[in-house]
Amino acid sequence: MPELPEVETIKNDLRPELKGRRFTSVSILWPRMVLSGSPELLGEQLIGQHIREVARRGKYLVFRLASGQALVLHMRMTGSLLLRSASESSPDERRYVTAVFGLDSGQELLFCDRRKLGTVALVDSEAGLDRKLGPEPLDRAFTTQKLQGLLAKRKAPIKAILCDQDVIAGIGNMYADEALFSARIHPLRPANSLSHNEIDKLRNAIIVVLRKGIRNAGASFSDYRRPSGNRGSQQNAFQVAHRGGETCSVCATPIVRIPVRNRGTYYCPKCQSDATCSGS
DNA sequence: CCCGGAACCTGAAGGC
DNA sequence: TGCCTTCAGGTTCCGG
Numbered sequence: 001m002p003e004l005p006e007v008e009t010i011k012n013d014l015r016p017e018l019k020g021r022r023f024t025s026v027s028i029l030w031p032r033m034v035l036s037g038s039p040e041l042l043g044e045q046l047i048g049q050h051i052r053e054v055a056r057r058g059k060y061l062v063f064r065l066a067s068g069q070a071l072v073l074h075m076r077m078t079g080s081l082l083l084r085s086a087s088e089s090s091p092d093e094r095r096y097v098t099a100v101f102g103l104d105s106g107q108e109l110l111f112c113d114r115r116k117l118g119t120v121a122l123v124d125s126e127a128g129l130d131r132k133l134g135p136e137p138l139d140r141a142f143t144t145q146k147l148q149g150l151l152a153k154r155k156a157p158i159k160a161i162l163c164d165q166d167v168i169a170g171i172g173n174m175y176a177d178e179a180l181f182s183a184r185i186h187p188l189r190p191a192n193s194l195s196h197n198e199i200d201k202l203r204n205a206i207i208v209v210l211r212k213g214i215r216n217a218g219a220s221f222s223d224y225r226r227p228s229g230n231r232g233s234q235q236n237a238f239q240v241a242h243r244g245g246e247t248c249s250v251c252a253t254p255i256v257r258i259p260v261r262n263r264g265t266y267y268c269p270k271c272q273s274d275a276t277c278s279g280s
Numbered sequence: 281c282c283c284g285g286a287a288c289c290t291g292a293a294g295g296c
Numbered sequence: 297t298g299c300c301t302t303c304a305g306g307t308t309c310c311g312g
Contacts (some may be wrong), residue, residue, distance in 0.1 A: 114291060117288075
């Protein structure tokens with residue numbers, strides 16, 4: 001489940017390898033992953049193009065091309081990117097490959113995706129991404145005041161709002177739970193019920209939790225791998241995410257799992273008091 | 281506009 | 297052992 005820290009790690013790993021490289025071949029094994037036109041057209045337009053920059057916006061990985069176009073990839077839940085010398089990938093790695101991008105370095109970029117939900121699109125501009133995504137939580141512009149504005153008038157559970165890409169770009173199920181635990185806020189609290197102090201704590205928690213995730217190269221609970229094939233280590237550092245039944249590191253109360261918008265949500269019932277409490 | 285639920289996707293895991 | 301059900305969660309769509 002690549003969220004912001006996972007995609008950021010992929011970007012950081014790929015950038016030095018791919019910057020300045022040229023696409024020499026494109027092979028789409030799962031046609032439905034291509035959102036822009038046909039797989040054939042994607043290949044036609046991509047082959048020969050140089051990669052000017054590797055970037056990230058929210059959970060999207062963006063290859064900025066010399067032509068001004070951009071190749072935009074999304075891993076969804078089970079997607080990963082492996083960078084391998086041509087034909088050096090193992091059968092295990094090949095098993096779920098949905099696309100192969102050949103490069104003039106002799107390397108191959110493999111899009112691996114067990115559930116085939118990942119997507120790729122060649123776009124003329126990144127403006128479409130900016131239109132549909134909220135602010136980057138690690139930008140300076142993501143202030144407490146900004147977050148307060150985003151949460152105002154939203155009465156849905158704060159957990160659901162944090163995962164809404166229109167509100168903030170890049171936070172998903174795992175890091176939302178971690179940020180709420182760190183800020184000691186119950187996941188079911190209506191977003192507009194948070195006090196200014198709580199919003200301030202939440203903003204700081206979001207930033208700290210995401211930065212820690214990046215420092216640990218992301219969380220490899222299931223399919224996520226770095227382009228080298230290595231795992232991240234953030235899964236070992238989570239306080240509550242995917243830790244149902246284990247004891248809270250602060251108060252030893254068992255971590256509870258509840259559905260919020262049909263998503264598994266982990267929290268400490270003592271540290272994150274209750275949903276009706278309006279905080280201090 | 282806002283909210284919640286369903287659908288999409290398919291392998292893994294667990295029950296019997 | 298094997299069949300069946302349930303689960304996973306990012307995004308998109310739809311109805312209220």
